[in-house]
Amino acid sequence: xxxxxxxxxxxxxxxxxPEQDDRVATxxxxxxxxxxxxxxxxxxxxxxxxxxxxxxxxxxxxxTRPLVAIFAGxxxxxxxGVSPRPVTATVDAVELCAAGGAAINQVCLTYDLGLKVFDLxxxxxxxxxxxxxxxxxxxxxxxxxxxxxxxxxxxxxxxLGDLGxxxxxxxxxxxxxxxxxxxxxxxxxGSGADEIxxxxxxxxxxxxxxxxxxxxADPLEALARVGGREFAAIAGAILAARMERIPxxxxxxxxxxxxxxxxxxxxxxLDHCLLASLSAEPGHRRAAEILGLQPLLDxxxxxxxxVGAALGAGLVKAAVQMASGMALAQRA
Numbered sequence: 168x169x170x171x172x173x174x175x176x177x178x179x180x181x182x183x184x185p186e187q188d189d190r191v192a193t194x195x196x197x198x199x200x201x202x203x204x205x206x207x208x209x210x211x212x213x214x215x216x217x218x219x220x221x222x223x224x225x226x227x228x229x230x231t232r233p234l235v236a237i238f239a240g241x242x243x244x245x246x247x248g249v250s251p252r253p254v255t256a257t258v259d260a261v262e263l264c265a266a267g268g269a270a271i272n273q274v275c276l277t278y279d280l281g282l283k284v285f286d287l288x289x290x291x292x293x294x295x296x297x298x299x300x301x302x303x304x305x306x307x308x309x310x311x312x313x314x315x316x317x318x319x320x321x322x323x324x325x326x327l328g329d330l331g332x333x334x335x336x337x338x339x340x341x342x343x344x345x346x347x348x349x350x351x352x353x354x355x356x357g358s359g360a361d362e363i364x365x366x367x368x369x370x371x372x373x374x375x376x377x378x379x380x381x382x383x384a385d386p387l388e389a390l391a392r393v394g395g396r397e398f399a400a401i402a403g404a405i406l407a408a409r410m411e412r413i414p415x416x417x418x419x420x421x422x423x424x425x426x427x428x429x430x431x432x433x434x435x436x437l438d439h440c441l442l443a444s445l446s447a448e449p450g451h452r453r454a455a456e457i458l459g460l461q462p463l464l465d466x467x468x469x470x471x472x473x474v475g476a477a478l479g480a481g482l483v484k485a486a487v488q489m490a491s492g493m494a495l496a497q498r499a
Contacts, residue, residue, distance in 0.1 A: 194222030245333035314403030328473025444475025
């Protein structure tokens, strides 16, 4: 996948994005319109069903292979104390998922979702973004290519989540690099930082922006310089899903920032994505507004470890079943 110019292959893909099948989406809306005459409007459930059908191109849609993919990375910037959690908490969370004891495991069991957790070199933190790039371009491109493999086993709905101590600070830095502003405009408490901790995060973001300066003008270079492995892998997964016409649910500030880099590189790249859940992180809400994404759920879930996306998948499955079941009844 990676050429002599690390990001060139991705730029080519961004210029060849498939579009939604509007005819199929319209047919699904007609099913809901006919049903509404008897039982009233079904609100955003119609939008969700039409979105899923349009991207999969299926006139009788079914969610048969939903997948939750969680990408876990470690960050050099965490050494600055930007999180109240120890760096080892990332490994602990991955191990808990592997043992089946995390919240995400239970949601996946409830809604019959596949689950993959990707350990992205957790023993090797990325570079400290206040004084060096998180990744070089080749490393970032290779990690994006790795993320693209998340759908290799086959999926018709991709739900994305992240794990990584310090990655809310990294997400804030990436959003500031992409859309402007200072650290204070994008940081929040993350996993529980107090007022002093939030101020520290803002200062770290400002240091990173000052260090990388004009190199942040290109969105993919910004992803490499102030992102992280889970950010790059999520960006790759989103792009691969678009090429295969697989609908995507995004969850969490980190995943949102990774998606935003693609949007900045090529507006329209996220048309196959919905925002599953919105956290209380101020930067997350601001990013959603910029990208024009309205959350399916607003349950106060604090972090993007995939739980919101998995819960959103249950809603998508219900919306799609509504469409298919009502269409069958109307044909009878």
